[in-house]
Amino acid sequence: MLTDAPPRNSNLAGFRESDRLTRLDLPDDASLPAIAKSIESAMKAEQIARVRSACAEFLKAALQFYRVPDCSVRVLASRPLRVREQWTTELFGDYAPETMVIRVWMRTAVRKEITSFGTFLSTLCHEFCHHLDYRKFGFADSWHTRGFYERAAMLYHHARGTPLKHLVWVPISGGRWRIDWPRMNRSAGG
Ligand SMILES: [Zn+2]
Numbered sequence: 001m002l003t004d005a006p007p008r009n010s011n012l013a014g015f016r017e018s019d020r021l022t023r024l025d026l027p028d029d030a031s032l033p034a035i036a037k038s039i040e041s042a043m044k045a046e047q048i049a050r051v052r053s054a055c056a057e058f059l060k061a062a063l064q065f066y067r068v069p070d071c072s073v074r075v076l077a078s079r080p081l082r083v084r085e086q087w088t089t090e091l092f093g094d095y096a097p098e099t100m101v102i103r104v105w106m107r108t109a110v111r112k113e114i115t116s117f118g119t120f121l122s123t124l125c126h127e128f129c130h131h132l133d134y135r136k137f138g139f140a141d142s143w144h145t146r147g148f149y150e151r152a153a154m155l156y157h158h159a160r161g162t163p164l165k166h167l168v169w170v171p172i173s174g175g176r177w178r179i180d181w182p183r184m185n186r187s188a189g190g
Pocket of ligand 1: 126144
């Protein structure tokens with residue numbers, strides 16, 4: 001995971017705010033984890049219609065909790081050739097702010113390998129967090145800041161029912177950050 005470079009224009013204040021916003025309110029019930037489980041079993045059975053309806057249900061529950069305008073989700077069998085997200089790390093989904101449509105796909109483009117459940121759910125949460133950036137937090141853009149990844153990770157670990165790992169960052173050039181995996185894995189193991 002790699003953050004975007006800070007913008008050079010008037011959006012810099014919003015970017016910094018997104019970077020600092022490292023927490024996301026989470027539901028205190030188990031509805032999202034329960035729906036995530038049904039996504040997992042539908043994926044295992046390779047029943048795309050069930051995956052679709054479970055994803056729509058997941059989104060509906062999340063929209064209600066965060067009180068944001070509706071967005072919709074399209075689950076595609078495989079990755080489309082043209083992908084909106086410009087970040088090369090995003091191979092599994094995208095979000096269009098104008099139409100408020102999330103797309104996630106079950107197979108990668110080239111080798112047609114099935115996306116793992118963890119990656120699929122993480123992508124769904126990631127794209128939903130783009131929706132929250134525009135519609136809940138009112139950011140002018142939805143940058144991949146450290147705060148963004150923290151918020152997406154909180155939602156993902158809540159939905160997956162796994163303990164939240166704090167992300168450990170190291171600075172790289174251009175004001176960007178990347179995850180320090182060796183340090184994260186050490187702290188998880190220790
Ligand atoms: Zn993204």
